[in-house]
Amino acid sequence: MTQLPPSVAGVARLPLDPIFRPRSVAIIGMSAKPGSAGQVVLGNMLQGGFTGTVHLVGRSGGEIMGRPVLTEVAQLPEGVDLAILMLPSDAVLANIEACVARKVRGAVCFASGFAEMGDAGREQQRRIGEVARAGGLALLGPNTVGYFNYVDAFTVFMVEQNIPPPLDRAAGKAVAVVAQSGGIGAHLAASLRMRGVPLSYMMTTGNEAQQGLAEMIDFFADDAYTGVIVVYAEQIRSAPDFLAAAGRARAAGKPVVLLHPGRSERSQAAAQSHTGALAGNHAAMHLMVEHAGVVNVDTLEEAIDLGQLLLRYPQAPTGGLGLVTASGALCGITQDYVEPLGLDLPALSAEQTERLREHLPDFTPPRNPLDLGTLVAWKPELISLGTASLLADADLGSVLVSLPMPGPETAVVWLRHYLQGISASAKPAILVMQSEDEPLPPAFIEEAHRSGAIVMRSPERALRALSRITRFGRARAAQALPDTAPAVRLDGPLGLGRGTQAEWVGKKLLGRLGLRVPAGALATTPDEAVRIAADIGYPVVLKAQAATLAHKSEVGGVLLNIADEAALRAAWQRLHDNVRRAEPSLVLDGALVEKMGERGLELVVGASRDPNWGPILMVGLGGIWVEALGDVQLLAPDLPRAAIVERLRSLKAAKLLDGFRGAPAVDLDAVADVVALVGQLMLQHPEITEVDINPLVAYGKGQGVVALDALIVTQ
Structure with a gap:
């Protein structure tokens, strides 16, 4: 049934x-x-x-x-x-x-x-x-x-085909391909098949009037012959359905690899003209599907490579890269590649160093990367020894073996030594036979396909594939860490109106959540301002307050370093005159009188609610730098503190977090707690559509953070 x-x-x-x-x-x-x-x-x-x-x-x-x-x-x-x-x-x-x-x-x-x-x-x-x-x-x-069902030998395709043989059901799991483009689906399937990768299905969904990507992923999640699902999407029409299906596939132990163009406006327009799909928020999609356990890729090459890699190695690694090669130049090239790819080449452990030293001549240092030079020509067994040693190192999560293309018989010998080297490990490994335009010997191809070895022709392509699978593994590991951020909950209505809230209203809410804001209060008269300043102490800042006043400083609505009562009364008049000149019809709630804060590192923590994908958080450099540099990271709303800290360290300006030119290292845990707090707020209160804390001033370790400005928007 x-x-x-x-x-x-x-x-x-x-x-x-x-x-x-x-x-x-x-x-x-x-x-x-x-x-x-x-x-x-x-x-x-x-x-x-x-x-x-x-x-x-x-x-x-x-x-x-x-x-x-x-x-x-x-x-x-x-x-x-x-x-x-x-x-x-x-x-x-x-x-x-x-x-x-x-x-x-x-x-x-x-x-x-x-x-x-x-x-x-x-x-x-x-x-x-x-x-x-x-x-x-x-x-x-x-x-x-149309589509191919390789499991049951059933084909529906409107272009004449040389039908490939059906899946050998006894050979283990296979890759299922589902694409909204027939041309791309056929390309992915044919490329995998030419590598000897078994296929279970190739499905093209077209415009998806009814059945779409989510339904196909659901079907593959239950299919006994599918081990990996490769998806090409031009538009995900139902985010909840897609995320639920991806979750079911992940729970069944079946990785989902997704290629979704649309980072540029032109790409979105091209997708819309092809399928009639409405363009969506690509960044939000990318973030949330990855958070759900989907492996995002940016190119067709990566979709093919990750499909093959995850079928053979379904457990994504978290460790660094090991390299075995016969070229000192490739060692240098790889060092240049790994940093922008987010990979590292850890030093070899003492145990594996000694293991290799026994078999290597003095002129070949036992290290990572391991350059065997011309030794591979007359001692090919070093390929298996070097590969096995690097795979056995606890700090290495994957290994690339990149060798020059030898003669036909030697190529098969080297392949066999490589296979022996990877035989005892479940860590991802790729063999690159260089000189990519030179055909591989038929005997080599046959043995590689029979063994399931992952063979590529380009070291750079192999590095991109291993970096992608490693970044995914590290992200999943970070998400699984215990959450040490404090739990916060506001029961009942928040007492906010609809639309944009004035700064003083947003700060009251943040204060209820436990986030530190500057001492101060809203004043509606100069006398009230003076009383508030006397209570909190000078110097103070005076800020015009109205829900529709989004950029206070641009209209002269923020006055700093007010030193005494006389200066405050003069500032009160000047502030109201400035706002009246800029926006004559604007009626202020009053002016916020706050204690001037100490200088620190200005960050921004924000959130917005995407209509399809839900709440998305943002953290980065704040103040004017958020618009000038755009150095931000997007985050899911329920990351544990350690994962948030890791994303903070991914900022381009991460050096500033650890102290720079005499500045103290900032309190990263406190910053992460604010990010987690905003995430909880967005998850618990769907009426909030936007939060913007800018700047959030971060101080030295143990000194916490202060929200100097806050914007909250509700629906």
């Missing part, structure tokens, strides 16, 4: 077995013209090995390939598993309705001319998805080019 995936937003998901592994198929829109699209689909399906029942439907009737052609959908028997619609866009809705009437369980729609054409097409697409779902029909497309 088919097990239904869980419902999302109260809507039960339709089973996908009718699409992936049907027992009966109807091709609707058949033409007697040789080479027509319907005949190509039928040929691919039969060549792929489908042995179920096939029905053909076409207006002209007759016979095609010895099979009778029905003239209308109503002539089909009830309960056909899959209808393949070879129809123009304006004929799709009527045929979907006819399929529903015949209780067809699944359908594939190749037609374009829907959401990618604008509002009218988008409405037409919505309608066909709605009718199909109401009728219990699982719909793939429109604007898909």
Whole structure:
């Protein structure tokens, strides 16, 4: 019996077995013209090995390939598993309705001319998805080019294909590819297959009127033959569904690799014109899917490489890189590469140093990176010894073995020594055979594929792949650390109005949460200002207060270092005159009188609520520097303190955090606690859409932080 995936937003998901592994198929829109699209689909399906029942439907009737052609959908028997619609866009809705009437369980729609054409097409697409779902029909497309089920030898593809052999089910887990682009899906699958990587499925989802990426990931999460899921997305249409599906895959031990273009406006526009998808917040998407356990990649090469790596090595590493090579120059090149990639080359442990020293001549130092030089030519066993020694080092999480391309027989010998070196370790390892334009010997390729060895031709590409998997492993490890940040909760309503809140209102709320703000209060008259200043002590700062006054300093609404009562009364008048000249109609709540604070490092801590992905936090250099330099890190709202500190150390200006030119090292734990506090506030109170604490002044260790300004926006 088919097990239904869980419902999302109260809507039960339709089973996908009718699409992936049907027992009966109807091709609707058949033409007697040789080479027509319907005949190509039928040929691919039969060549792929489908042995179920096939029905053909076409207006002209007759016979095609010895099979009778029905003239209308109503002539089909009830309960056909899959209808393949070879129809123009304006004929799709009527045929979907006819399929529903015949209780067809699944359908594939190749037609374009829907959401990618604008509002009218988008409405037409919505309608066909709605009718199909109401009728219990699982719909793939429109604007898909088809798919391959390598597990069950079932192919639906509208371009003539040389159908690859089915998956060897006894050979272990395989990679499933799902893409919103047929061309990219085919490229990913073919590239993996040429490397000898087994494939379970290659699915293209097109415009996703109904079934999309989340549903496919859910299906693969339950599939016994899938070990890794590689996804190409131009738009994730339902963030909650996608995150839930990725979580299910992760819980099943199946890594998800995601390539999602859209970092640039032009890329987003290109995606919209292709699939009709509306552009979203790429940065928010990238952050939250990674937080959910998805491996984000930036290039097609990385999607292929990480798919292969994670199938062989599903446990992402956290340690540094080990390098075994026959080139001193490559050692230097690698040193230049690893720092911007976020990798390191740790020194070899004393234990492994001694292990290697016994077998190496004096002129070959036992270290990381390990340069074997010409020794590999006459002592190839050093490849296995060096590889095994570096993999055995506790500080190394992965190893790259990069060697020059030798003769055909020697290449196989070196491969075998490499395989011996990695045999006792589960850490990721890549063998690079250089001279990438020179073909590998057939015997080498056959043995590499049979062993599952990961072989690349470019050291730089291998380094990028290992750095990506390591960064992911470290991020997951940081998320798993115990959280030592104090828990904060405000029960009941916050007592805020709707819209932008004045600074003094935001600071009152932050004070309730335990965040230190400057001593002071709101004054509505000069006399009140004087009384407040007398209580807190001079010097003070005077700040104009109104919810609509976003940039106080630009209108002369912030006056600093007011030394005494006379100066304060004069400042009161000057501040109101400044605001009146800049914004004559603005009515102030009053002016905030606060104690001048001591100088420290100015940071910014902020949060915004993305409509699709939820709350996103930001931390970085504050004051004017946040706009001038943009040196910020984006964070998920529920990171533990240690992970927040690690992200702070990823800032370009991280040197300032540890003290610079005589300045003290700042209280990073206190900064992290503020970030965690803002995250908790956003998670507990969905009515808050934005928080901006700028500047948050950080002082030396143990001295904490002070929020000098605060903006809160509610809905």
